[in-house]
Amino acid sequence: MHLLVITDLEGVTGVDSFSQTRTVREERKGAAMDRLAREVNAFVTGVRSSEPGATIDVWDGHGTGGLRESDLDDARYLGEGRPYFEMEAYDAMAFVGQHAMAGSPNAPLCHTYSSLAIDYYKLNGTFVGEFACRALLAGLQGVPTVFLSGDDKATLEARQFVPEIETVATKRGSGRESAEHRDPEAVRAEIRRGGAAAVDRIGEIPPYTGLEPPYTLEARYYEPRNVSKIDRTAGWIRKYLPPLGGFVPVSKGVTRIDARTIRVTADDLLDPESWFHDRL
Known part of the structure; x- marks a missing residue:
């Protein structure tokens, strides 16, 4: 089994301010990066509890860098490219640390690709964010998106596009820069369970193909x-x-x-x- 994991920094527990994410300076975002690494490793552990021989690639999807290669346990770090355009080798895709799309009410750090530039994306008349776009790109190649962890608005968004997906909410959003955070250990335990359940259910979760050409x-x-x-x-x-x-x-x-x-x-x-x- 071969999985692609897409990460971002805004959706992890304990992160609710753009001062923690809109920076290249690690002294400002280091604590958030530590939290992301722990949540990614929890997902990897969960996957391996069900599929010990799985190959797991982790793509750092945060623009200024959100994940250190040295922090990954038993997974391969991808720091460049857009691997979701070339999914031939993969059986499934997952998201860890994901945020909601731009304009989502009470969604902490919500944005669509650029938090400073983009007001919205609409694809074939449907508002879409990073989750829907990348799930669609994978789905067009026959690859299902089986898991997402992030704030509660991000998990709701994911289930709107892929109702069968496994999700874990890391916090409850109360504004664009405010949230009620869950206990990090409890979140990681749920991510481990969710990772195992996601790979067990790959055959039950269809690839997302809900938007059709042109x-x-x-x-x-x-x-x-x-x-x-x-x-x-x-x-x-x-x-x-x-x-x-x-x-x-x-x-x-x-x-x-x-x-x-x-x-x-x-x-x-x-x-x-x-x-x-x-x-x-």
Whole structure:
């Protein structure tokens, strides 16, 4: 059995302030990184209690780094790339330390990819965050998403897309930077049990394929954007349109809706040349 674990820093217990996550300085986020490592290792232990020979890859999904390779027990650290685009070798995917999508009420540290830039993503008219996008990418390759731990709003979001998924709530959100935290040892014990249950139930949890092609993603930003800087994929063409105030890409299906919003279309989310490959 081969599992991919995606981690983030905002969803672990004891973390409820962007001062703990929006930094490259380990002296500020070190305690949060310690907590994440313990929760990831709890998941790995749970998986191995059911599947001792499993191969477990752990991808650090926090932009400024949330997991130290040296802190991992009995799992392989992936610090680069986007492995969820290439899932041929995997049997299942899991999330540890996940947060809810941008705009979720009372969801601690909620955001969608960038907490400083992105207002929302809508894919085929459905609001989506990091969980749904990556679960869909795995699902399109036939790989189920079987587990998520994070705040209670993140677990609710996961069950909306994958009702059968195993989840563990690490805290109860009461605002964007406030939460009631659970006992860390109790959380890790539940993560161990959830990890074991998740791999036992792989055959019962279907791959997520709830959004079908053609795909249209609407991305809205907090501030006006020069969309020529948004579409950085190879081979795109820029055309100068004075009414829009700058260079605007007219290829790769990127359309400017207004100063803060773009729309992107694609038939294949897994296309390595698509806008989606750089943004999801």
